Amino acid sequence: KNQVEQSPQSLIILEGKNCTLQCNYTVSPFSNLRWYKQDTGRGPVSLTIMTFSENTKSNGRYTATLDADTKQSSLHITASQLSDSASYICVVSSYNNNDMRFGAGTRLTVKP
Protein backbone atom coordinates (compact mmCIF):
# COMPACT_ATOMS: atom_id res chain seq x y z
CA LYS A 1 0.00 0.00 0.00
CA ASN A 2 1.37 3.39 -0.99
CA GLN A 3 2.24 5.45 2.04
CA VAL A 4 1.52 8.71 0.22
CA GLU A 5 -1.92 9.22 -1.33
CA GLN A 6 -2.79 12.21 -3.48
CA SER A 7 -6.15 13.53 -4.58
CA PRO A 8 -7.66 14.21 -6.93
CA GLN A 9 -5.96 12.03 -9.51
CA SER A 10 -6.63 14.70 -12.14
CA LEU A 11 -8.12 18.16 -12.22
CA ILE A 12 -9.18 20.61 -14.93
CA ILE A 13 -9.60 24.30 -14.12
CA LEU A 14 -9.95 27.53 -16.07
CA GLU A 15 -7.09 29.98 -16.32
CA GLY A 16 -7.15 32.49 -13.48
CA LYS A 17 -8.95 30.19 -11.04
CA ASN A 18 -7.49 28.84 -7.80
CA CYS A 19 -7.17 25.17 -6.89
CA THR A 20 -6.06 22.99 -4.01
CA LEU A 21 -4.37 19.62 -4.25
CA GLN A 22 -4.34 17.16 -1.35
CA CYS A 23 -1.74 14.78 0.06
CA ASN A 24 -2.32 12.28 2.89
CA TYR A 25 0.51 10.17 4.22
CA THR A 26 1.24 7.41 6.69
CA VAL A 27 5.05 7.63 6.58
CA SER A 28 6.47 7.50 10.09
CA PRO A 29 8.54 8.83 11.73
CA PHE A 30 8.03 11.99 9.72
CA SER A 31 10.97 14.14 8.69
CA ASN A 32 9.88 16.41 5.86
CA LEU A 33 7.38 16.83 3.05
CA ARG A 34 8.11 18.13 -0.44
CA TRP A 35 5.99 19.21 -3.34
CA TYR A 36 7.32 18.89 -6.88
CA LYS A 37 6.03 20.08 -10.25
CA GLN A 38 6.63 17.76 -13.20
CA ASP A 39 6.00 19.01 -16.72
CA THR A 40 5.25 16.39 -19.35
CA GLY A 41 8.45 14.72 -20.52
CA ARG A 42 10.58 16.45 -17.90
CA GLY A 43 12.03 15.64 -14.51
CA PRO A 44 10.34 16.86 -11.31
CA VAL A 45 11.25 20.34 -10.06
CA SER A 46 11.11 21.23 -6.38
CA LEU A 47 8.45 23.71 -5.24
CA THR A 48 8.54 23.56 -1.44
CA ILE A 49 10.10 21.62 1.42
CA MET A 50 8.51 21.62 4.89
CA THR A 51 9.76 20.09 8.10
CA PHE A 52 7.76 19.04 11.14
CA SER A 53 7.82 22.52 12.66
CA GLU A 54 6.54 24.33 9.55
CA ASN A 55 2.85 24.47 8.72
CA THR A 56 2.96 26.70 5.66
CA LYS A 57 5.43 27.65 2.97
CA SER A 58 5.00 29.71 -0.16
CA ASN A 59 6.78 29.84 -3.50
CA GLY A 60 5.22 32.56 -5.63
CA ARG A 61 1.65 31.54 -6.43
CA TYR A 62 2.16 28.15 -4.78
CA THR A 63 1.39 27.74 -1.07
CA ALA A 64 1.87 24.45 0.72
CA THR A 65 0.38 23.65 4.12
CA LEU A 66 1.22 20.84 6.49
CA ASP A 67 -0.71 19.35 9.40
CA ALA A 68 1.65 16.82 10.94
CA ASP A 69 -0.97 15.77 13.49
CA THR A 70 -3.46 14.62 10.87
CA LYS A 71 -0.70 13.73 8.38
CA GLN A 72 -2.14 15.89 5.65
CA SER A 73 -0.70 18.47 3.30
CA SER A 74 -2.19 20.64 0.61
CA LEU A 75 -0.81 22.65 -2.28
CA HIS A 76 -2.81 25.75 -3.17
CA ILE A 77 -2.29 27.39 -6.54
CA THR A 78 -3.51 30.96 -6.87
CA ALA A 79 -4.54 32.68 -10.11
CA SER A 80 -3.64 29.69 -12.27
CA GLN A 81 -1.79 30.09 -15.54
CA LEU A 82 -1.58 27.84 -18.58
CA SER A 83 2.00 27.03 -17.60
CA ASP A 84 0.74 25.49 -14.35
CA SER A 85 -0.50 22.51 -16.39
CA ALA A 86 1.65 19.68 -15.04
CA SER A 87 1.70 16.84 -12.54
CA TYR A 88 2.18 17.78 -8.90
CA ILE A 89 3.91 15.23 -6.73
CA CYS A 90 3.93 14.99 -2.95
CA VAL A 91 7.00 13.33 -1.37
CA VAL A 92 7.32 12.40 2.29
CA SER A 93 10.57 11.46 3.98
CA SER A 94 11.15 9.56 7.18
CA TYR A 95 13.95 10.31 9.58
CA ASN A 96 16.22 8.23 7.44
CA ASN A 97 16.25 10.91 4.78
CA ASN A 98 17.22 8.44 2.10
CA ASP A 99 13.75 6.93 2.38
CA MET A 100 11.58 9.25 0.31
CA ARG A 101 8.07 8.03 -0.53
CA PHE A 102 6.46 9.51 -3.64
CA GLY A 103 2.79 9.98 -4.28
CA ALA A 104 1.41 9.09 -7.71
CA GLY A 105 0.73 12.76 -8.41
CA THR A 106 -2.19 14.96 -9.41
CA ARG A 107 -2.44 15.83 -13.09
CA LEU A 108 -3.55 19.48 -13.39
CA THR A 109 -4.79 20.92 -16.67
CA VAL A 110 -5.37 24.67 -16.92
CA LYS A 111 -7.59 25.66 -19.85
CA PRO A 112 -7.91 29.13 -21.39
Place this chain on the structure above:
Amino acid sequence: NAGVTQTPKFQVLKTGQSMTLQCAQDMNHEYMSWYRQDPGMGLRLIHYSVGAGITDQGEVPNGYNVSRSTTEDFPLRLLSAAPSQTSVYFCASRVLAGVPETQYFGPGTRLLVL
Protein backbone atom coordinates in the same frame (compact mmCIF):
# COMPACT_ATOMS: atom_id res chain seq x y z
CA ASN B 1 25.87 24.75 -14.25
CA ALA B 2 24.33 22.03 -16.41
CA GLY B 3 22.70 20.51 -13.30
CA VAL B 4 21.84 16.82 -13.67
CA THR B 5 22.25 15.36 -17.14
CA GLN B 6 21.13 11.96 -18.40
CA THR B 7 21.87 10.04 -21.58
CA PRO B 8 20.35 8.65 -23.68
CA LYS B 9 16.92 10.31 -23.79
CA PHE B 10 15.29 7.30 -25.44
CA GLN B 11 16.33 3.69 -25.84
CA VAL B 12 14.75 0.55 -27.25
CA LEU B 13 16.18 -2.78 -26.14
CA LYS B 14 15.40 -6.39 -26.84
CA THR B 15 14.86 -8.78 -23.95
CA GLY B 16 18.19 -10.00 -22.65
CA GLN B 17 20.25 -7.09 -23.91
CA SER B 18 22.34 -5.04 -21.54
CA MET B 19 22.87 -1.30 -21.39
CA THR B 20 24.06 1.52 -19.17
CA LEU B 21 22.09 4.67 -18.42
CA GLN B 22 24.42 7.58 -17.79
CA CYS B 23 23.94 10.26 -15.15
CA ALA B 24 26.20 13.16 -14.29
CA GLN B 25 25.94 16.23 -12.08
CA ASP B 26 28.20 19.27 -11.82
CA MET B 27 26.99 20.61 -8.46
CA ASN B 28 29.41 18.57 -6.30
CA HIS B 29 26.49 16.80 -4.62
CA GLU B 30 27.32 13.88 -2.37
CA TYR B 31 23.95 12.14 -2.74
CA MET B 32 22.84 10.67 -6.05
CA SER B 33 19.98 8.33 -6.78
CA TRP B 34 18.08 6.51 -9.51
CA TYR B 35 14.30 6.25 -9.72
CA ARG B 36 11.86 4.64 -12.08
CA GLN B 37 8.48 6.15 -12.89
CA ASP B 38 5.64 3.96 -14.08
CA PRO B 39 2.10 5.06 -15.03
CA GLY B 40 -0.19 5.54 -12.04
CA MET B 41 2.60 5.01 -9.55
CA GLY B 42 4.92 7.27 -7.65
CA LEU B 43 8.62 7.33 -8.38
CA ARG B 44 10.38 4.37 -6.83
CA LEU B 45 13.97 4.35 -5.64
CA ILE B 46 16.24 1.83 -7.37
CA HIS B 47 19.70 2.56 -5.96
CA TYR B 48 21.39 5.47 -4.25
CA SER B 49 24.85 6.65 -3.27
CA VAL B 50 26.02 8.96 -0.48
CA GLY B 51 29.46 9.47 -1.96
CA ALA B 52 32.14 8.06 -4.24
CA GLY B 53 32.64 4.37 -3.58
CA ILE B 54 29.41 4.02 -1.55
CA THR B 55 26.18 2.64 -2.98
CA ASP B 56 23.09 1.02 -1.51
CA GLN B 57 19.83 -0.54 -2.63
CA GLY B 58 16.53 1.23 -2.72
CA GLU B 59 13.00 -0.11 -2.96
CA VAL B 60 13.27 -1.89 -6.35
CA PRO B 61 16.94 -2.85 -6.95
CA ASN B 62 16.52 -6.23 -8.68
CA GLY B 63 17.88 -6.32 -12.22
CA TYR B 64 19.95 -3.15 -11.81
CA ASN B 65 23.55 -2.44 -10.80
CA VAL B 66 25.25 0.83 -9.96
CA SER B 67 28.72 2.12 -9.18
CA ARG B 68 30.06 5.49 -8.03
CA SER B 69 33.70 5.93 -8.91
CA THR B 70 33.54 9.74 -8.94
CA THR B 71 31.40 12.38 -7.25
CA GLU B 72 30.04 13.50 -10.63
CA ASP B 73 28.93 10.23 -12.26
CA PHE B 74 26.41 7.57 -11.23
CA PRO B 75 25.66 5.10 -14.05
CA LEU B 76 22.83 2.57 -13.88
CA ARG B 77 23.36 -0.80 -15.55
CA LEU B 78 20.73 -3.21 -16.77
CA LEU B 79 22.48 -6.56 -17.08
CA SER B 80 19.74 -8.47 -18.90
CA ALA B 81 16.78 -6.29 -19.84
CA ALA B 82 13.25 -7.55 -19.26
CA PRO B 83 9.92 -6.10 -20.48
CA SER B 84 9.09 -5.27 -16.83
CA GLN B 85 11.94 -2.74 -16.93
CA THR B 86 10.11 -0.64 -19.52
CA SER B 87 9.82 2.66 -17.71
CA VAL B 88 11.07 6.22 -17.43
CA TYR B 89 14.24 6.48 -15.40
CA PHE B 90 15.25 9.58 -13.47
CA CYS B 91 18.56 10.38 -11.86
CA ALA B 92 18.64 12.88 -9.00
CA SER B 93 21.21 14.54 -6.77
CA ARG B 94 21.35 16.71 -3.67
CA VAL B 95 23.62 17.91 -0.93
CA LEU B 96 23.91 15.70 2.14
CA ALA B 97 23.09 17.86 5.11
CA GLY B 98 21.43 17.76 8.51
CA VAL B 99 18.47 19.70 7.13
CA PRO B 100 16.38 18.75 4.09
CA GLU B 101 17.93 20.05 0.87
CA THR B 102 16.47 20.53 -2.58
CA GLN B 103 16.78 17.45 -4.76
CA TYR B 104 17.50 18.06 -8.44
CA PHE B 105 16.27 15.67 -11.11
CA GLY B 106 17.61 14.98 -14.57
CA PRO B 107 15.37 15.08 -17.67
CA GLY B 108 14.83 11.31 -17.68
CA THR B 109 15.54 8.35 -19.95
CA ARG B 110 12.61 6.56 -21.62
CA LEU B 111 13.35 2.86 -21.96
CA LEU B 112 11.31 0.36 -23.94
CA VAL B 113 12.16 -3.32 -23.64
CA LEU B 114 10.63 -5.53 -26.31
